[in-house]
Amino acid sequence: MQNQQPSALRSVLWWLVYAVCGVWGMSLLPGVDFLLPGVLCSMQEGNRQQTLWLVVLFSLVHEGAGLLAFGPAVLWYAMAALLFQVGRSIFEAENVVFVLLFSMGLGVWHVALGIMMRHLQDLVILLPRLLVSGALNAVCIPVVWVVVHFLRQRELRHVNPS
Amino acid sequence: MVLVLFLYLSLFTWNLRTGYVDRLATHTGLEFVGAVLKPGKWLRLQVVEFWDHYIDLVGVRKRNDELEAQMREILFAVAGAKEDQAELARLRELLSIAPPTGWERIGARVIAHRLGSQAELESVLLDKGYLDGASVHTPVVAYDGAVGRVFRAGPYTSSVLLLTDPNSRIAVLSQDNRTPGIIVGLGPRHQLEMRYVSLNAPLAVGELLVTSGQAGAFPKGLPVARIVSIEYSDISLFQKVMAEPLTNLENLEEVLLVGNTAEVQPFEEKPHDSRQEADD
Structure with missing residues (x-):
């Protein structure tokens, strides 16, 4: 998806609406990152600057709304970037199988990250809830990605009618 | 990867000492979430209140009678409690116990x-x-x-x-x-x-x-x-x-x-004048 990108203002508005919808999604289904599929779409578009901005802003949203000390969201998105880079060398970036494996990897990472933070920040985090959140992320990320990818493609087609 | 982990742990430790990044996340991320959710919650509240107050009025008169009966009982209880409160104030004064702060x-x-x-x-x-x-x-x-x-x-x-x-x-x-x-x-x-x-x-x-x-x-x-x-x-x-x-x-x-809301009296440190002490 190496098309011409929309104007900066249009992009900002698009991602702002997406962030608002994502925050409402997260308030309805706790534990699931509805913002990550957007980052995945941005990585698939190959727009590094846009991806970096999204990661910074979405990390601030997660860190601000969460109760853990700063860090988990940064590691969460860092692993997403790493998985994307590794996966892209094997699969087509927009392949559904790739997205499924990517979300499964993130589901496992969610659990590992929780256990890591439990030791690093000396907190009690209940394992059953952590496992449920990991599984929910693994299931929900591809579903949300399908919707966001469709909307994003429509947006890019609108900018590149040819 | 090692470099990234090193950078992350450095940032994590620095933030634990200073709290700068936590404050940044609180003032941006948390406020953004609040700004996104509050209008929707307000709208939902208005719809629910409109429904409850103007449409769903089944049983309101019966409930009103029940509440009036409850209120009469509570008025009796409050009268008794006022007596107890006055007695408590007198006893506290007697025992020189400071009342709970506001x-x-x-x-x-x-x-x-x-x-x-x-x-x-x-x-x-x-x-x-x-x-x-x-x-x-x-x-x-x-x-x-x-x-x-x-x-x-x-x-x-x-x-x-x-x-x-x-x-x-x-x-x-x-x-x-x-x-x-x-x-x-x-x-x-x-x-x-x-x-x-x-x-x-x-x-x-x-x-x-x-x-x-x-x-x-x-x-x-x-x-x-x-x-x-x-x-x-x-x-x-x-x-x-x-x-x-x-x-x-x-x-x-x-x-x-x-x-x-209790006012905390700041600790007033007296100036330490060693010369005065020496003079004394």
Whole structure:
């Protein structure tokens, strides 16, 4: 998806609406990152600057709304970037199988990250809830990605009618 | 990868010492979430109130009669309580005990439960921040008991750690026997555990646990939980006391922030004049 990108203002508005919808999604289904599929779409578009901005802003949203000390969201998105880079060398970036494996990897990472933070920040985090959140992320990320990818493609087609 | 981990741990340690990044996330991320959720919650409230007040009026007259009867009973009870209050003031004066410091109550709405990918801890977001009086550690209560305390406060939005979370600790006293302990959460839909109660301490099932008011974290005497079971162990120095929270934390909609309005007198350090001491 190496098309011409929309104007900066249009992009900002698009991602702002997406962030608002994502925050409402997260308030309805706790534990699931509805913002990550957007980052995945941005990585698939190959727009590094846009991806970096999204990661910074979405990390601030997660860190601000969460109760853990700063860090988990940064590691969460860092692993997403790493998985994307590794996966892209094997699969087509927009392949559904790739997205499924990517979300499964993130589901496992969610659990590992929780256990890591439990030791690093000396907190009690209940394992059953952590496992449920990991599984929910693994299931929900591809579903949300399908919707966001469709909307994003429509947006890019609108900018590149040819 | 090693470099990234090194950078991350450096940032993590620096933030633990200074709190700069946490404050940045609180003032941006938390406030953004608050700004996104508040209009929707307000709209929902207006629709629900319109429905309740103007459309769904079945049984209102019957309910009104019941409430009037209840109010008459409460007026009698208040009259009695006023007498007790006056007696308490006289006794306190007699015993030279300072009355509890003033606590101010501020109403707040819950705008989200456990939001985001870091939702493993039991938390809620409130539509009040430190500009409205919700500073960090401010106690949060519902009409029937304690809820938790403010963990992170932005200007207009704050997050609260609920008392059912395993990381929550609240100092309590049993209301009748005045036995102290610490109430610890065991997770959602689980009872609370009262810890550090010695084997010979008097306690009874059904007794109410209230905040002890120690360290000024919570006002004294606020109901927290009711004891549901007590077990004695041969291998432990403490009783195993389980309690049920009084507030239903799953469906919280409105809460009260209890801010301590007592003026704290600053410690006035006298200027240390060594020459004067030498002269004396």
